[in-house]
Amino acid sequence: MSTDTKEKDMLRGGQFLVKQTSCDDVFTPEDLNEEQKMMKDSVKEFVDREIWPKKEEFEKKNYALTEEIMNKAAELGFLGVGVPEEYDGLGMGFVSTMLVCDYISGATGSIATAFGAHTGIGTLPILLYGSEEQKKKYVPKLATGEWFGAYCLTEPGAGSDANSGKTKAVLSEDGKHYNISGQKMWISNAGFASVFIVFARIEDDKNITGFIVEYDKDNPNGITFGEEEKKLGIHSSSTRQVFFNDTKVPVENMLSERGNGFKIAMNALNVGRIKLAAATIDAQRRVTDVAVKYANDRVQFDTPIAKFGAIKSKLAEMATSAYVGEAANYRAAKNIEDRISLRQEGGNSHAEAELKSFEEYAIECSILKVACSEDVQNCTDEGIQIFGGMGFSADTPMESAWRDARISRIYEGTNEINRMLAVGMLVKKAMKGHVDLLGPATKVADELTGIPSMEKPDYSELFAEEKEMIQKLKKVFLMVAGSAVQKFGPQLEEHQQLLLAAADILIEIYMAESGILRAEKNAKRFGEDIQKEQIAMAKLYLYHAVDTINQKAKEGIVSFAEGDEQRMMLMGLKRFTKYQNMPNIVELRNKIAEKLTSENKYCF
Structure with missing residues (x-):
């Protein structure tokens, strides 16, 4: 089959609304191949051994533990699943990338955030927009965990309106470097990152520009940090303000072209959104799992509470959201993976193919981010309710799961922004x-x-x-x-x-x-x-x-x-x-x- 024929048969982003899809044409979790099943089992075993037993420790703001777990994940190759082999990654497809993100994220939001920030918005801007020299220099270090990445976009006055940032980049007199000055906030992984993707404005440019900024604690180069933020959840996820004071950045560390930063930021977030959706799925599985076990063990009125209709209703709804969330995530992931393959067959480079494919399915990425982040919040809320008074106690996993879930409706673009983006992008696609x-x-x-x-249909x-x-x-x-x-x-x-x-x-x-x-x-x-x-x-x-x-x-x-x-x-x-x-x-x-x-x- 020719590339043109395949493209004609493949649904474009948003076309699910106007075309009927056959069940034979969707990918489901039951379609995982043997390599993917082995990867899933490997990640689950890692989480059950290294993360789940230390759940209480993650609530004590143990940032060193998060860094330690990230290093162990790196040793197993989990940080470079989707990175091409030429940059020391495993070179696996996007479904495998989603699979690892899904199963490594369920035990605690602290690891989910650290992992997502590093492998997504901390690495992908370089992989997708960097020059070949930049990729060779930075991506192998990020893929192997030698260095960790962070993403510096948000400022005190620039949140959802990301392009309104005030951080400045001023070209030196000799034209060899930019001096970056400004303040960034809510920066995940700031406490242990060695590479920062920083967005700043050059002169009075309409759009911001991206830069790759290295950090060495022995030579801070004008970079300082605020204290770790006191947060509702994700307690062991390092979250700090980052201050740049005439930080020298070589001109060759500009990411892509001048003024292209807003585009980089938005496209990086497309990937971040669908990966965030995947990161909520195993949390729902685990919360449902724990709730079922408790409901079977907890006896009231001489009856396990699992026998009561009110509890049955909650358990069924929790499992249903997880099942449907899995279905939608892996459906979209395979669409993206197939589109990447199609573009590469058509002559696109790996980076071009990924960029265009994530952009193609940006509507689905926003849909999934909203739906799954709200489902995980509902799931954890019902988990607390099933545990009753014990659910409100920090001695049970429900309390921390509920707090960790809350951030997912805010980062990678608030759910309100993503709702409006989904419809807006669909209308733009229609106009094009x-x-x-x-x-x-x-x-x-x-x-x-x-x-x-009036004809009676055949059902x-x-x-x-x-x-x-x-x-x-x-x-x-x-x-x-x-x-x-x-x-x-x-x-x-x-x-x-x-x-x-x-x-x-x-x-x-x-x-x-x-x-x-x-x-x-x-x-x-x-x-x-x-x-x-x-x-x-x-x-x-x-x-x-x-x-x-x-x-x-x-x-x-x-x-x-x-x-x-x-x-x-x-x-x-x-x-x-x-x-x-x-x-x-x-x-x-x-x-x-x-x-x-x-x-x-x-x-x-």
């Missing part, structure tokens, strides 16, 4: 012709004025109604977003609450569809009876997605439509969110919970 939203949106508008079919096949429901939910988004774009045009970005509602519809569609496709694919190959709990989880998640979409669409419609237009859209919404056969949610939850409690662990 990369995703045809106009055609499908027009068809939905025509359908609203047409007469609904005899597994997931027939659920897959039809997914297609109807896509019509909801096209109806709401299409009308909003038509009404507001370029001013749509000023209507933030409408964008947030539209984003929630988009997020629920992608996540619910991913869960359905995973369960369908596995039911086909392993048998429906073996997969009955997974089928139940996919149906349960979709049920909640329909509810959320119904609510958010109403909120959006009444915010901009009036009179007959509003009535017609609300009638369409009712039609598009109506089940023919409403699922028995209590039965679904009980089926999932009974599997969990009988296995005494998260078993999916």
